[in-house]
Amino acid sequence: CTSLALLPPPDAEKTPGYWNKGARRRLELALALQPTAQRAKNIILFMGDGMGLATMSAARIYKGQLAGGSGEESVLAMETFPHVALAKTYTIDRQVPDSAGTGTAYLCGVKTNAKTLGLSGEAVYGKCRTTFGNEVDSILHQARLAGKSVGIVTTTRVQHASPGAAYAHSASRSWYADANMPKEALQDGCKDIAYQLVHNTDINVILGGGRMYMTPKRTPDPEYPEDSAQNGIRKDGLDLIAKWLSGKQLCSHRQRARYVWDKKGLDAVADDSVSHLMGLFEPKDMKYELNRNTSTDPSIVEMMEKAIHILRRNPNGFFLFVEDDCVPCAGGRIDHGHHSGRAKQALMEAVMLDQAVARAGELTSTSDTLTVVTADHSHVFTFGGNTLRGTSIFGLAPKKAKDKRAYTSILYGNGPGYSIRDGGRPAASLPAVEDKDYRQQAAVPLEMETHSGEDVVVLAQGPMAHLFHGVQEQHYIAHAMAYAACLEPYAAEPGCGAARRASHGTQCSPQPLLALLALCVAAHVMGG
Numbered sequence: 196c197t198s199l200a201l202l203p204p205p206d207a208e209k210t211p212g213y214w215n216k217g218a219r220r221r222l223e224l225a226l227a228l229q230p231t232a233q234r235a236k237n238i239i240l241f242m243g244d245g246m247g248l249a250t251m252s253a254a255r256i257y258k259g260q261l262a263g264g265s266g267e268e269s270v271l272a273m274e275t276f277p278h279v280a281l282a283k284t285y286t287i288d289r290q291v292p293d294s295a296g297t298g299t300a301y302l303c304g305v306k307t308n309a310k311t312l313g314l315s316g317e318a319v320y321g322k323c324r325t326t327f328g329n330e331v332d333s334i335l336h337q338a339r340l341a342g343k344s345v346g347i348v349t350t351t352r353v354q355h356a357s358p359g360a361a362y363a364h365s366a367s368r369s370w371y372a373d374a375n376m377p378k379e380a381l382q383d384g385c386k387d388i389a390y391q392l393v394h395n396t397d398i399n400v401i402l403g404g405g406r407m408y409m410t411p412k413r414t415p416d417p418e419y420p421e422d423s424a425q426n427g428i429r430k431d432g433l434d435l436i437a438k439w440l441s442g443k444q445l446c447s448h449r450q451r452a453r454y455v456w457d458k459k460g461l462d463a464v465a466d467d468s469v470s471h472l473m474g475l476f477e478p479k480d481m482k483y484e485l486n487r488n489t490s491t492d493p494s495i496v497e498m499m500e501k502a503i504h505i506l507r508r509n510p511n512g513f514f515l516f517v518e519d520d521c522v523p524c525a526g527g528r529i530d531h532g533h534h535s536g537r538a539k540q541a542l543m544e545a546v547m548l549d550q551a552v553a554r555a556g557e558l559t560s561t562s563d564t565l566t567v568v569t570a571d572h573s574h575v576f577t578f579g580g581n582t583l584r585g586t587s588i589f590g591l592a593p594k595k596a597k598d599k600r601a602y603t604s605i606l607y608g609n610g611p612g613y614s615i616r617d618g619g620r621p622a623a624s625l626p627a628v629e630d631k632d633y634r635q636q637a638a639v640p641l642e643m644e645t646h647s648g649e650d651v652v653v654l655a656q657g658p659m660a661h662l663f664h665g666v667q668e669q670h671y672i673a674h675a676m677a678y679a680a681c682l683e684p685y686a687a688e689p690g691c692g693a694a695r696r697a698s699h700g701t702q703c704s705p706q707p708l709l710a711l712l713a714l715c716v717a718a719h720v721m722g723g
Contacts, residue, residue, distance in 0.1 A: 203268075228277055230659075230660075230661035231561070231657060231658045231659065231660065231661075232658075232659070232690075233562075233658050233690075234658055234659065234679060234680060234681050234690055234691060235512075235563065235564065235565035235657060235658040235659060235676075235679040235680045236511075236512035236563040236564065236658075236680070237343075237506075237507070237512045237513050237514070237515075237559060237563060237565070237680075238334075238512075238513075238514045238515070238564070238565045238566075238567070238676050238679070238680055239503075239514075239515045239555055239559070239564065239565075239566045239567070240301075240302075240514075240515070240516050240517070240567050240569075240672075240676065241273070241518075241548060241551065241552055241555075241566070241567065241568040241569070242301070242357060242516065242517070242519075242568075242570065242571060243518075243519055243520075243529050243544075243545055243568070243569075243570045244294060244351070244357055244518055244519065244520035244529050244530035244531075244570070245520060245529045245530030245532075245533050245534075245570065245571070245572060245573065245574050245646070246529050246548070246570040246573075246651070247572070247573025247574055247576065247647065247649065247651060248573065248649075248651070248652055249573070249576050249578065250533070250541065250542065250545055250570075250573070250574065250576060251271065251273075251274075251545065252578075253538070253542055253545075253576075253588050253605065254542045254545035254546050254549065255267075255269050255270070255271050256269065256588045257542045257543070257545075257546060257588050258271065258549065260587065260588060261546070265584055265585035266585065266588065267584060267585075271549045271552075272550075272552045272553035272556065273549055273552045273568040273654050274654070275656075276566070276568065276654040276655055276656040276660070277656055277660065278655045278656065278660040278661050278662075278663045278664065279652060279653065279654055279655075279663070279664075280652075280653040280655075280664050280665055280666070280667050281650040281652060281653065281665075281666045281667070282301070282569060282650060282651050282652075282653050282666075282667055282668070282669040282671070282672060283650055283667070283668050283669055284297055284300075284571070284572045284573075284648065284649075284650065284651055284669050285306075285648060286300070286306055287306050287308050287316040288308045288309055288316075289308075289309045290648050291572075291645070291646050291647060292309060292571070292572050292646065292648070293309045293310055293356065293368070293572075293646065294355070294356040294357050294368070294571050295309065295310050295311055295312050295356035295359070295360065295368035296308060296309040296310070296311065297571035297572055297669060298312065298356055298357045298358075298359065298360030298571060299312060299313055299314070299360045300668075300669040300670040300672070300673070301569065301571065301669050301670065301672040301673055302333040302334055302335065302361050302516070303331040303332065303333045303334070303360060303670075303673060304331070304334070304670050304673035304674050304677070305331050305670055306668065306669070308320055310367060310368050310369075311366055311367070311368070312356060312359050312360050312363045312364065312365040312368055312388070313330060313331055313332075313333065313360055313362075313363050313364040313365065314326060314329045314330060314331060314364055314365070314366065315329045315330075315331055317329045319366065320366060320367060321366055321367050321377075322366055323366055323379065323380035323383040323385035324383050325366060326364055326365070326366050326385055327384075329364075330364040333360060333361045333362065333396075333673075334514065334673050334676055334677050334682060335347070335361040335362065335396065335398070335514055335516060336361070336362065336396045337677060337682040337683045338513070338514035338680065338682055339396055339397055339398070339514075341511070341681075341682055341683075341686070342509075342511040343509060343511050343512045343513050343514055343680075344399045344400075344470075344505070344506040344508075344509040344511075344512075344513040344514075345396070345397075345398055345399055345506070345513060345514045345515070346398065346399055346401070346502045346505070346506050346514075346515045347361060347362075347398060347400065347401050347402065347403065347515075347516050347518075348400070348402045348403065348495065348498045348499050348502050348515065348516070348517045348518070349403035349404075349481075349516075349517075349518040349519075349520075350403065350404075350480070350481045350495050350518065350519050350520055350544065351403060351404060351480045351481070351518065351520050351531075352371065352403060352404040352405030352408070352477075352479050352480050353392060353401055353402075353403040353404065353405045353475065354371045354372075354388040354389050354392060354405045354408050355368075355403075355405075355480070356368040357520075357571060358403065358516065358518060359388050359392075361396075361398075361516055362391060362392060362395045362396045362398060363388045363391040363392070364391070364395075365385070365387075365391070366380070366385065367380075368388075370385070370387045370388055371387060371388050371389060371405070371408045372387050372388075372389050372390075372407075372408035372409075372429050372430075373386075373387045373390070373429055373430050373431050374412070374428040374429060374430050375387065375408075375428075387408070388408075389405070389408040389409055389435055390433070390435065392435070393435045393438055393439045393442070399470060399472070399505065399513075400471070400472050400473075400501075400502040400505055400506060400515075401472070401473045401474070401475075402461075402472070402473075402474040402476075402493075402498040402502060403474075403475065403476070403481060404475060404476055404477035404478070404479055404481045405475055405477075405478075405479065405480075406425075406427070406436075406456065406475040406477065406478045407426065407427050407478040408427075408428065408429070408435075409427065409429070409435040409436050409475065410426075410427030410429060410434050410435070410436065411427050411429045411431075411432050411433065411434060412426070412427060412428055412429060412430055413426050413427065414426055414427035414434070416478050417456050418456065418457065418477075418478075418491075419478065425478040436454055436473065436475070439452070439454070439473060440454055440473075443470075443471045451468060451469045451470050452470070452471040452472070452473070453468075453469045453471070453473070454472075454473045454475075455472070455474045456474065456475055456476060457476060457491050457492070458476075458489075458490065458491055458492055458493045458497070459491070461474050461476075461493050461497070461501060464501065466501070466504035466505055466508075467508065469505060470505075472501070472502075472505055474493075474498070476492055476493065477492075480520075480531065483531075483532065483540045483543070483544065483631075484540075484543045484544055484547045485539065485543050485631045486540075486631075494547060495517070495519050495547050495548065495550075495551050496547065496550050496554050499515075499517050499551045499555060500554055500558065502515055502517075503515065503555065503558045503559065504558075507558075507559075512680070514680070517548075517555075519544050519545070519547060519548040519551070520544060529541050529544040529545050530571075530574075532544055533607075533644055534574075534610070534643045534644050534645075535610075535611065535634070535643070535644070536607055536610040536611045536612040536634040536635055536637060537631070537632055537633065537634055537635075538576065538589065538605045538633075538635050539589055539629075539630070539631045539632075539633065540631060540632070541576075542588070543631075552566070552568055561656055561657045561658075562657075562658075563657075563658065564658075565655065565656075565657040565658050565659060565679050565680070566655065566656050566657050566660075567653065567654070567655045567660075567663065567672065567676060568653070568654045568655075569651060569653040569654070569672060570651040570652070571651070572646045572647070572648075572651065573646065573647045573648075573649050573651055574607075574644060574645070574646055575607055575608030575609055575610070575644060575645055575646075575647045576605070576607055576608075576644075576647075577605070577606055577607075578604045578605045578606070579592075579604060579606075580592030580594075580602065580603075580604045581593060581594070582604045586604065587629065588604065588605065589603065589604075589605060589628055589629050589633070590603065590604060590625070590629075591603055591604070591623060591624075591625065591628065596620075598619055598620060600619070600620060600621070600622035600623075601622045601623045601624060602620075602622075602623050602636065603623045603628050603635050603636065606635055606637070606638070607636070607637040607638070607644050608637065608638055608639065608644075608645075608647075609637050609638060609639035609640070609641045609644055609645055610634075610641050610643065610645070611634055611640075611641065611642060611643065611644065612634040612635050612636045612637035612644075613636070613637040613638065613639060613640035613641070614636065620636065650666065651669075653667070653672060658679055659675070659678065659679030660679075662675040662678065662679065663675060
């Protein structure tokens with residue numbers, strides 16, 4: 196990370212020696228780089244929702260400027276990873292993808308149709324009956340079956356498309372709760388995503404937003420009890436939070452489960468006191484970092500740190516999915532920020548994701564932990580305008596446009612930032628363009644800015660990180676991670692070893708529960 200102490204003297208960059216010395220140092224590091232060929236015990240997948248290359252570059256500059264530098268020479272923690280690839284993000288049916296189709300690719304290892312979760316391309320969006328027989332399992336699910344602990348950390352609702360692809364099989368990404376589903380789908384036997392969160396896979400740590408989808412209709416929200424718009428919405432009467440808690444207690448006396456809904460509750464959880472933790476910190480998505488109440492809402496860094504402390508106690512290792520959305524109104528908060536045309540909100544989310552990457556590196560070792568950072572898709576976001584070195588990333592281009600009006604370096608190809616006043620484009624001006632909610636101008640008027648279809652970067656470090664190279668299809672990410680950790684379908688590959696912990700399932704069904712109760716009674720009788 197670049198700090199003011201590491202910045203070169205003012206005139207150093209003007210000398211060839213400065214650049215030659217830096218290049219030699221990097222060349223020596225490259226020559227010394229050796230693949231880490233042993234298998235990974237742990238995997239952490241960081242996903243910046245909407246974090247395309249332009250967003251990464253702008254976030255790098257913003258990070259440096261927040262530290263007091265000019266910004267361009269700054270280095271993101273994720274950019275120190277030695278192995279880099281590009282991933283092609285299209286889905287089976289779309290040139291420009293959505294977060295559900297891409298999530299299924301990088302988590303489940305198959306490309307599919309847009310707006311569907313955890314299903315093959317045979318499934319049809321919105322058609323419940325096409326779900327059955329077309330389910331595909333995620334790497335998170337396979338890791339749990341292999342005896343690892345698993346977790347999800349997100350700044351969106353935990354039922355959102357990106358985390359949802361880790362555990363759900365749904366013909367629609369929008370079926371958050373049964374109240375969001377058509378009657379036909381319910382009659383055909385499909386379950387909502389929140390229901391599947393509790394029933395499909397035994398997830399050890401679940402941290403994010405999404406309270407309203409878990410509780411019965413008209414259940415007051417604990418944080419906003421006077422606001423009926425934040426109440427629970429479930430029509431089936433189920434309290435999925437209570438069901439999750441009771442299910443973990445019934446599965447085994449060794450499983451200690453906790454539910455929290457604010458930062459105080461999260462901070463109070465001792466790392467060694469629980470095997471399962473659910474934290475839902477907002478009725479829907481969590482707040483942007485720039486809007487976050489730091490006393491009541493945890494940051495992505497704080498959530499991720501708590502997750503790692505709990506998951507790493509498992510001697511078999513863990514799999515952790517961490518998502519931040521760079522844009523407001525779509526997915527992770529990076530994604531949500533871009534969709535609303537608010538670049539400052541998006542870039543701060545990207546900076547926070549990078550802080551989480553850095554902290555994860557401090558809590559784990561590259562000798563046994565494969566860390567991968569990528570994005571699901573990009574956005575029609577760019578910055579240009581021949582701005583001078585050190586210009587605020589949110590600032591104005593040095594010259595006015597052909598219409599004699601100022602414009603910002605950051606622009607969007609489409610979105611809510613489009614505006615016409617007095618027959619023309621309004622001039623951008625300081626200090627308004629530096630406001631966290633300023634909407635950068637867009638070329639085409641849309642209610643929400645759209646994704647873009649270019650490739651996204653994949654950065655990796657740790658065991659088998661060298662598998663991430665070249666230009667790959669996005670679904671390759673799941674396969675490379677599974678191979679690195681000896682997970683299905685690669686559990687029998689050379690180097691994986693014969694002795695692997697097997698599991699016949701990760702949920703408690705009535706039959707095992709009855710058997711467990713019988714064993715407890717028998718043990719009590721024999722002991723007494």
